[in-house]
Amino acid sequence: MGLLTILKKMKQKEREMRLLMLGLDNAGKTTILKKFNGEDVSTISPTLGFNIKTLEHRGFKLNIWDVGGQKSLRSYWRNYFESTDGLVWVVDSADRLRLEDCRQELSSLLLEERLAGATLLVFANKQDLPGALSKEAIREALALDEIKSHHWCIIGCSAVTGENLLSGVDWLLDDIAARIFTAD
Amino acid sequence: MDVTAEISQEDGFAGESGAAKIKERLEKRNQARIEDAERRKEEKESQSVAEEKDEFFSKTFSRERVCIEELLSSCSGADRAVVTQRLEEATVKTVQLQKFLNDSVLFLTQYELRQSQAALQKLQASLAETRETALPKKKFAFRARTKAADKVSAPVSDTAQADVATSAPASGEVDGAAASEQCGFSNMDNEFLTKTSEEIQKRDVLLTHLSNCKVRLVGSPSTLHLKHIDSCEILCGPVSSSVFVDHCRNSTLSFPCQQLRTHNTKDTQVYLHVTSRAIIEDCHGVSFAPFSWSYPTLEEDFSVSGLDKDRNNWTQVDDFNWLAAGTPSPNWTVIPEPDRKTNWDP
Numbered sequence: 001m002g003l004l005t006i007l008k009k010m011k012q013k014e015r016e017m018r019l020l021m022l023g024l025d026n027a028g029k030t031t032i033l034k035k036f037n038g039e040d041v042s043t044i045s046p047t048l049g050f051n052i053k054t055l056e057h058r059g060f061k062l063n064i065w066d067v068g069g070q071k072s073l074r075s076y077w078r079n080y081f082e083s084t085d086g087l088v089w090v091v092d093s094a095d096r097l098r099l100e101d102c103r104q105e106l107s108s109l110l111l112e113e114r115l116a117g118a119t120l121l122v123f124a125n126k127q128d129l130p131g132a133l134s135k136e137a138i139r140e141a142l143a144l145d146e147i148k149s150h151h152w153c154i155i156g157c158s159a160v161t162g163e164n165l166l167s168g169v170d171w172l173l174d175d176i177a178a179r180i181f182t183a184d
Numbered sequence: 185m186d187v188t189a190e191i192s193q194e195d196g197f198a199g200e201s202g203a204a205k206i207k208e209r210l211e212k213r214n215q216a217r218i219e220d221a222e223r224r225k226e227e228k229e230s231q232s233v234a235e236e237k238d239e240f241f242s243k244t245f246s247r248e249r250v251c252i253e254e255l256l257s258s259c260s261g262a263d264r265a266v267v268t269q270r271l272e273e274a275t276v277k278t279v280q281l282q283k284f285l286n287d288s289v290l291f292l293t294q295y296e297l298r299q300s301q302a303a304l305q306k307l308q309a310s311l312a313e314t315r316e317t318a319l320p321k322k323k324f325a326f327r328a329r330t331k332a333a334d335k336v337s338a339p340v341s342d343t344a345q346a347d348v349a350t351s352a353p354a355s356g357e358v359d360g361a362a363a364s365e366q367c368g369f370s371n372m373d374n375e376f377l378t379k380t381s382e383e384i385q386k387r388d389v390l391l392t393h394l395s396n397c398k399v400r401l402v403g404s405p406s407t408l409h410l411k412h413i414d415s416c417e418i419l420c421g422p423v424s425s426s427v428f429v430d431h432c433r434n435s436t437l438s439f440p441c442q443q444l445r446t447h448n449t450k451d452t453q454v455y456l457h458v459t460s461r462a463i464i465e466d467c468h469g470v471s472f473a474p475f476s477w478s479y480p481t482l483e484e485d486f487s488v489s490g491l492d493k494d495r496n497n498w499t500q501v502d503d504f505n506w507l508a509a510g511t512p513s514p515n516w517t518v519i520p521e522p523d524r525k526t527n528w529d530p
Contacts, residue, residue: 061286
């Protein structure tokens, strides 16, 4: 094993990121994951448990964990916190009635010590629906401007059309990379 | 060092043959040096892998790229099955190409990396485009994409959900202001409520705080939310994505949809067509039967929704509060055939 191989191995290891995708049920987490991975989104069932996908994007190896958002599953979210580089919080922008629930769940997550170093990306999903709230309205409803503990960004997207998914993930990668891989 | 030693030794002898010997030795030495250089060169070559050369990379990359482009261009005009297969192949190849590029990151120059990344992105874009044109997904083609960015941040209150959709023109061409509101009914008691296809097509419909109502939603909405429903009968055309039910009791619901999520619901019958899965959580006394309501334009709405009419998983209900495999959940049942409702006249 030459020096080159060793360097290569180290570098490969370094370019791995762990992303955790959470949000209330019916927010579209699995749909985002599958759409991002180029899979069919028309046969998705409510997630009973979790999905993991490893995919390559812009030279990074992304391990994305998509954990079910049903009320009965939320207490298990904490099992997935360890060594998370990025947190993706998915919001159903058309579900006005549960925005308060959504805000509470997010704010309690951000108090979590094991997520303290993670970058937060909020996807205001379902922008394709005519009744969807804008990302500015979601930003206000979730009181994102009060978050001082994490780097965050909100992006309006649509998992079914794929709109803005890439730009959201790109932002997340840039932010994480800037923090972790100073060499890049 | 050797050489000087030998030479000094030879100087010592200083024989006639001395000069010739030196010449011979020098030649030998030269030969050895050349051989040595040769050997080292070979060694070096055997160490550097062919795959880590720029030419190899650019050749392979462009070959694969042309291959994918050909696949994509061959899609136009071909029939659906062929197109699906080709797109599949192109997708796989693109992913492989991305992996190849990632593996090669280490020995590529910045310029090459950027160029390849750009080329790959272009490929991905044209792949998506080809997929869009060759296999259009009807169900997500929204007509009124006019929801303005300057939309007011609507307060989250149940009472404010006025029924604004009725004021929209029949063509479905709603203007920005009207489209910012959700479409549906709320706070009604003992009424017969209907919506037409023009009002709900491709929209998100919300019904809240209804009691003793009969609701008929004809058309294909993109999602349907029901919350705080008591003693109602709610029938709806094919919903292209999910139906979300919360706090519903003593009611009868019927719709085709892609997913059904039912929460905090008691004593409710669901006549369901679901193409992926139905789930219940914190529910009790929920019973299921296959969708049986019909209206004149149902077929049309089915095709607008994109739902598969032949795939109905209404018997496969996941209960999030009952994870024991093998034993059926006590929270839901199948409605026995003789007890199923067949007449849906209001």
